[in-house]
Every structure is written in structure tokens, then in C-alpha cells.
Amino acid sequence: xxxxxxxxxxxxxxxxxxxxxxxxxxxxxxxxxxxxxxxxxxxxxxxxxxxxxxxxxxxxxxxxxxxxxxxxxxxxxxxxxxxxxxxxxxxxxxxxxxxxxxxxxxxxxxxxxx
Amino acid sequence: xxxxxxxxxxxxxxxxxxxxxxxxxxxxxxxxxxxxxxxxxxxxxxxxxxxxxxxxxxxxxxxxxxxxxxxxxxxxxxxxxxxxxxxxxxxxxxxxxxxxxxxxxxxxxxxxxxx
Numbered sequence: 001x002x003x004x005x006x007x008x009x010x011x012x013x014x015x016x017x018x019x020x021x022x023x024x025x026x027x028x029x030x031x032x033x034x035x036x037x038x039x040x041x042x043x044x045x046x047x048x049x050x051x052x053x054x055x056x057x058x059x060x061x062x063x064x065x066x067x068x069x070x071x072x073x074x075x076x077x078x079x080x081x082x083x084x085x086x087x088x089x090x091x092x093x094x095x096x097x098x099x100x101x102x103x104x105x106x107x108x109x110x111x112x113x114x
Numbered sequence: 115x116x117x118x119x120x121x122x123x124x125x126x127x128x129x130x131x132x133x134x135x136x137x138x139x140x141x142x143x144x145x146x147x148x149x150x151x152x153x154x155x156x157x158x159x160x161x162x163x164x165x166x167x168x169x170x171x172x173x174x175x176x177x178x179x180x181x182x183x184x185x186x187x188x189x190x191x192x193x194x195x196x197x198x199x200x201x202x203x204x205x206x207x208x209x210x211x212x213x214x215x216x217x218x219x220x221x222x223x224x225x226x227x228x229x
Contacts, residue, residue: 032215043118043205043219044159059216088157094215100147100166101215103207105159 002027006091006106013113019064019078021109023091026072031093033074034103035066038088050074051096086113116141118208120220127196128228135191135223137206143167145211148182148189153203153222165189196227 006023013019025031032051036044046059048066056066063082067075074091089109095101117140127133139148150162163173165182173180177194193200203224207217 034216041123041221043120043221044217046216046218049216090159092159099211100164100209102149102161102164103151103159103215103217104161105151108157110157 002093002104004091004093004104004106006109008109009107010110011112013081013111015083015113016080019076019081019085019111021076021089021091021111023074023076023106024072025074025093028072028093028095030071030096032096032101033068034092034094035064035074035076036090036092036105038090038108040087044090048076081113083113086111116143116146116208116210116218118206118218118220120204120206120223122223123221124224124226126226126228129198130195132192132194133196133225133227135193135204135206135225137189137191137220139187139189139206139208141208141210143210143212147209147211149207149209149217150180150189150191151205151207153205155202159205162191193225196225198227198229201225201227 003026034049035047038044050056050068064078091106092103119138146167148165151159153159170182179192181190203222205222206220209217
């Protein structure tokens with residue numbers, strides 16, 4: 001069966017510090033990978049998605065970047081965090097090429113920028 | 115552009131009551147997929163159901179049922195005989211056939227079931 005791991009679960013970082021969140025998927029090959037952010041009391045905003053190694057699409061301009069160095073690894077980064085980067089970050093995967101494939105989410109990372 | 119609206123921000127019911135969560139969507143595409151996800155207090159989103167735009171058949175799974183009506187662009191979710199464990203945030207989402215699985219989410223409805 002497929003599993004998705006995301007870490008860390010919580011993170012408190014000062015403004016201006018770097019960020020690295022990691023997500024890995026097991027039990028499937030060539031998945032589509034996604035980073036979503038959930039602000040308090042709001043829905044999920046798609047930040048990045050990837051359909052293959054090294055292929056990253058950004059949905060919104062921001063202070064963050066993403067990379068996919070391996071087939072089942074997805075990393076969210078920032079060189080200098082802003083207060084507005086605080087939120088709940090969720091990694092997800094779906095079946096590649098699967099039309100209407102649902103998203104399968106990790107447990108999320110709660111980031112607080114102080 | 116696509117849009118998903120969940121007008122109910124919060125709903126509170128007493129255990130064993132029935133509750134319906136509303137979802138209205140907007141898209142110009144003729145082929146699309148609708149989803150419901152549950153987010154319990156632990157934070158992880160769990161997939162509940164998917165419907166494609168060509169299948170308006172309603173579905174029942176235990177205490178859960180879904181009513182998809184293209185005429186009103188709605189995909190409502192009903193929980194029958196609610197239980198405390200149903201307390202969660204519920205999200206409706208829309209995905210197009212052409213967009214690599216990217217989903218547009220509503221803002222969610224927080225359901226609280228009181229004992």
C-alpha cells in the first residue's frame with residue numbers, strides 16, 4: 001500500500017531564517033506531487049505541483065520554492081522566511097495520469113514564523 | 115477559473131441528528147471531478163468520495179450520502195445519525211480532467227457534533 005511521510009510535524013522559525021520541509025511517498029512510482037498551504041480558518045491553497053523529477057510548477061508567486069530531486073521526494077524551501085509564511089503545510093500525491101485521481105495527504109507541518 | 119463555495123462556515127448539531135453540508139462549484143469545463151475530504155483535529159485530510167461530471171447518480175456509504183446535481187452545480191454531503199467522531203472540517207474540491215490532478219478547494223465547513 002502507498003504511504004506518504006511528511007516532516008517535521010511542527011516547526012517554529014524566526015523571520016529571515018531558511019526553511020526546508022520534506023515529503024516522501026512509498027509504494028507507488030512516478031506520482032504527481034503537491035504542496036498545499038492552509039491558513040487558519042481557510043481552505044487549501046495549491047503552492048506547487050510536480051509531474052516528474054525536476055518538473056515543478058508554481059501556482060502563486062511567493063517566498064517559497066520547491067524541488068523534486070527524486071521520483072518520490074518533494075521538498076519545500078525558503079531562503080528567508082516571512083511572518084506571512086506561517087501556516088499549515090500539506091504534501092499530497094495522486095496517481096500520475098489518473099484523471100480524477102484523489103489526493104492523498106501527509107500529516108502536515110505546522111509552521112510558525114516568529 | 116474554477117471556484118468552490120462552501121457557504122456554511124460552522125455547523126453544530128447534537129448527536130444522532132442528520133446534517134447536510136453544502137457545496138456549490140463553478141467551472142466552464144464539461145469534464146470535471148468533485149471530491150469530499152475530511153480533516154479531523156489531527157490535521158490529516160482524508161479522501162471520502164469522488165464523482166465525475168457524467169455520473170449524477172447519488173451514492174450512499176453507511177451513514178454518508180452524497181447528492182450531485184449538475185443543474186444547480188451542487189454536490190452536497192449528508193451525514194445521517196451524526197456521531198461525535200464525525201466532528202471535523204469537511205472540504206469540497208473540484209478537479210478538471212486537464213490539469214494534472216490539481217484541485218480547487220472550498221474554505222471548508224467545521225462540523226461539531228455534541229454528545
